[in-house]
Amino acid sequence: MANLASNKWYLWYLREVANGHLELPDYEENEDGSVKIYYGELFCRVPDCSKAQKKYTATNNLRTHLESHEDIELQEGNNGGRVAQKVVDEAVKWYKGLFSGIEPQAGGERSISVDSSAGQSASGLPPLPVKKDGSVHVTNMRKKVVEFGRKVPCDSCANRNDCCKDIDKCDHFVHFDCGEIHPTLAPSQPTTEEGTA
Ligand SMILES: [Zn+2]
Ligand SMILES: [Zn+2]
Structure with a gap:
């Protein structure tokens, strides 16, 4: 689908x-x-x-x-x-x-495993343009995004100025190999404990 x-x-x-x-x-x-x-x-x-x-x-x-x-x-x-x-x-x-894009619900244990080997770029995706300090190079990222034929701002960012800045919000990061930059995980996993639905 x-x-x-x-x-x-x-x-x-x-x-x-x-x-x-x-x-x-x-x-x-x-x-x-x-x-x-x-x-x-x-x-x-x-x-x-x-x-x-x-x-x-x-x-x-x-x-x-x-x-x-x-x-x-x-x-x-x-x-x-x-x-x-x-x-x-x-x-x-x-x-x-699973990510922080939604209000976390009560209950549930935080379970995050940090894996230092997670930076591999076997994804076949282009590397995320970053500055020397490791943060996203917004200008270069937007340039790439346009080269991919996508729009700036994306559907999730209100305006051009906000786009390609926040991995937790912007649609475009997923098209890059983001290396050590990951979307923030939800602080507690949503759990539903209902006997009847
Ligand atoms: Zn299994
Ligand atoms: Zn965006």
Whole structure:
């Protein structure tokens, strides 16, 4: 679904889990005891899974992997077919909630793993233009962004002056290999502890 594949929070999720910067919250359970898997999820969230940083090529492949975990119950999904917009919206909200772009909800443990090896540039993305002090070189970044055929300001930045400055807000950072610069993680992971939905 184009809607999700181009969402910057989803793209950050894919990147920041794979590079070890973002540790995902544990699964919530559905009413029937099965684990809740959001639309588009590609990483296993079973605590201490050795494959935690492995990005599966599709959610169905993740489901296949999850079946190898003894304690995990999967919901019989309506695999394939059209996905309701509601389902996508809910997923986007969850991905966004992993980062600080959303008000953190109460509860949940902060779990951040800092991995010093996370700066690899195996991403195939152009490096983020930075100044000597390591901060973003705004002028050069905007130049690149325009070269990529994208607009300044982006949809998330109100005006040109604000764009390409804040990785937590601006849409354009995700198109670069940002090295040691990461979007801020949510101070507490959102957890929903509802018995009934
Ligand atoms: Zn696993
Ligand atoms: Zn921007």
